[in-house]
Amino acid sequence: MRWSVLSGVVALLAAAGLLAACADGTSPANEQRVAMAPISFNEISGWADDKHADALASFRRSCPKLTAGPDTKIATDGGFKTITPAEWKKICDSAAAVKPGDDRASRDFFEENFRPLVVQVAGKFTGYFEPEMRGSKAPSRLFTVPVYKRPTDLTDKPYYTRAEIEQGALKGKGLEIAYVQDPVALFEVQVQGSGRIQLAEGGSINLGFDGSNNRPYTAIGNVLIEMGVFTSKEQATWPAIRDWLKRNPAQARDVMRKNERYIFFKDTRTQGAVGAEGVQLTAQRSLAIDTAFTPYGTPIWIDTVRPVARKPGATEPYRRLVIAQDAGTAIQGPARGDVFFGTGTQAADWAGRMNSGGRAIVLVPNKG
Template structure:
């Protein structure tokens, strides 16, 4: 689950997302009403060139949830489209008939099963990824930084601050899941909401979001800018990470300016899992504000992505995504947070991406 607007890294200054909440929302209200304009797939630039089989594979991950969900309510501008579990079962049954890797069949499935609506609001896209850490199930001189599970006494009220927790407020309560080596890497994992820990004992541990301390989130990119350490436009996550590692003592104090602290759980999964409860697919899963677009909904995005290894350079980025994640600070009808995966390149894309563009929601067709 994405817990912060700080999607990936560029969001350290802004924040990230495209749609939030749960598939069975309360329906269209004044707060989530947004203008949407019908279009056709032929009028979507780049549609015919996308790899629709990849998007279909990601969509299938959502099907088990959609097929047993309460009614899905999708705002359509003039009202809402209510999709029942029975309708989703029919759609997913058609999806299951398309052979894996069949690009033509996958494209035909989306064109026959959905109708595109252009969101009439300025879009903003950022990215996130799954950090990889080194750790151990037991503390040592090398692995000194504890990763905590959700405390039993955590309620809805503000809990210990980040500084208090790091100074030992939870020590001795048996909440440690694992110990890691790098406090900056753990902070990064908390920003992303998930991580994979490669264990010294062998194997790996998959960490997933399991709540926060209910404290306010502060973007440390803004903190560094206010301190005069770097310009706001230069405060991407790669730049921030580099500064934190070069200034460990001062960096600790800067990170503690963000009082929010994230608790994790062992998801026992081979793949990162979004807040929909399904595995995330690199460059096909999208975190959004589900008050506007619910889980499982395909969304076409038109934006630009940073070029890996070329700071400041961007390239066209147009593709079909599936809503499979959300976050408490991801708000708005045209805010999207792209899951880029877990590689070093994914980290660079996520850390530098903050782009405008256009979002097109695919609404199930009811003939």
């Protein structure tokens, strides 16, 4: 997730295929025509086998935003189409009438309220997750790395660099949300755009994106390739990058500081990651998209492959209905998506290694 609001989300760690998927989305400034073609639901490979109730549960989380927000525009085979809040309300009322957990009725809901369009450009799919860190609300010999909230004097102009902040530029200003043990873990949370701190005193803090220092982003995977640590982008997966950073702490600090961008957080007071749409993300059912083409709340069928757990280089088919609920500066194009995999070791592994082709099928609302 995408350096912007997560998450899920925030910017691409280019060499690792990892991004922070959290950015504010806007309606398209230039309505560029998108090549799209109609397809029937029966022609979508895997459609009948998906758990549509899971996708519908995720879609329902978007409904309060869709029905109370402004008009949205979505790219279709006939140009951009406007969807009003009243039209979204009709769809959301139908969604609310479906019994939770009923896959057959959920599938009928999507088939009755949307029509599928295949995006006629190659898809690209990456992944992101919600990292976890150990920390405390008070500094100690163990927890020394501060997590900062948004400074009051932050504007849209360049602020202190990562190096300046880490060297104490914000110390004593009362901006510390908590203190963590691992600087690499905090860097990872900043790349992802959100994360969770498990507190030593009990409980947890969910961190959400709340601004950056407006400095340029540098993918440290590329830095490590230039240093000769890796010889290709395929080698520079996030798990491999993280492993090198942890094994080389002295060099790691300087490498991470090559990325001048620094992310500030807020306590979202939720039980999970929140995307740019402003709703809680659902593991493997929320997608970061390019809002220039696809508005939040849009169901999208993705047909791609995912890394196989504990089998480097192996992939498996990954087909499912997901909901556009996040965005990111690295997510560009009508068939570009970043899958939110949730939290935990498995989610981190999938997100760190996923960089797959495929196709996107956008479900466009039926009007009237």
